Amino acid sequence: MPFSLAQPCEYREDIKKSRFLTLAAPITSAAEAQAFIERHSDLAATHNCWAWKVGQQYRFSDDGEPSGTAGRPILAAIEGQDCDQVVVLVIRWYGGIQLGTGGLARAYGGGASKCLQAGERVELVSRVQCACHCLFAELPILKARLSELETVLEGEQYDADGATLQLAIPEARLPDLQKTLGDITRGRSILQRL
Structure with a gap:
């Protein structure tokens, strides 16, 4: 049975001097997801990477990170937590130390996963x-x-x-x-x- 979030939640983490802020929220449509991303993205940050899923629809973005190291791991975290009707935005402020592709995937996917785990979840009933x-x-x-x-x-x-x-x-x-x-x-x- 899939779950969604009862309300928006966030998770903060520092990894090798880079700051990561993960924001997640319940949504019911693609338009709501895009509005959330536009409203919460920080243009002063190095990267605003995101993913969302509503039923069979989904999208994700690496926002300048190497291909497949941010958006797809965030989407994998959404699916791994058996979530639906959620959007996750991970904002990164670069700290000067390269994380490598594996490190980036772990940072983005891990932050998304921890944020979704910490949020209050509600069961989606068909x-x-x-x-x-x-x-x-x-x-x-x-x-x-x-x-x-x-x-x-x-x-x-x-x-x-x-x-x-x-x-x-x-x-x-x-x-x-x-x-x-x-x-x-x-x-x-x-x-x-x-």
Whole structure:
């Protein structure tokens, strides 16, 4: 099961007089990732190397470091920590001592890995979208039961009799929600997958 971060986090490390600052944050899109990188990059630093991953999409940059020594190790750290929907930016201020390609890969990948390990992680749950209709009298009862079924209320549209609810639920909990809905509405309302 993949994880994301609950909130942004950072990790600092000095390696042979070079300073490394690693920043990581949860994201939901490529645009969010690029905005985070632009907002937090330090133009006075020697290198601003980064990687991000959202589902099957990913990108990375070595920002002037030798090819394959920064961006790819950062992405490998993201995948190695079983993370998704995260961006990691590693800022380096050069200290005058060459680290070599292996040393650079260890510094960038290691910093990213330590930052992700230190951050508060949340499990990413794949949810299916569905909808149902409830009468006004049934709404409060159903809404009270949604959290115990790990269901997120994404929207509701009212009509003369009640409301149509748009829900997102883990696939495994779908039968439980259908049974609960049937019990509350006495079989009148059924769950429709969207």
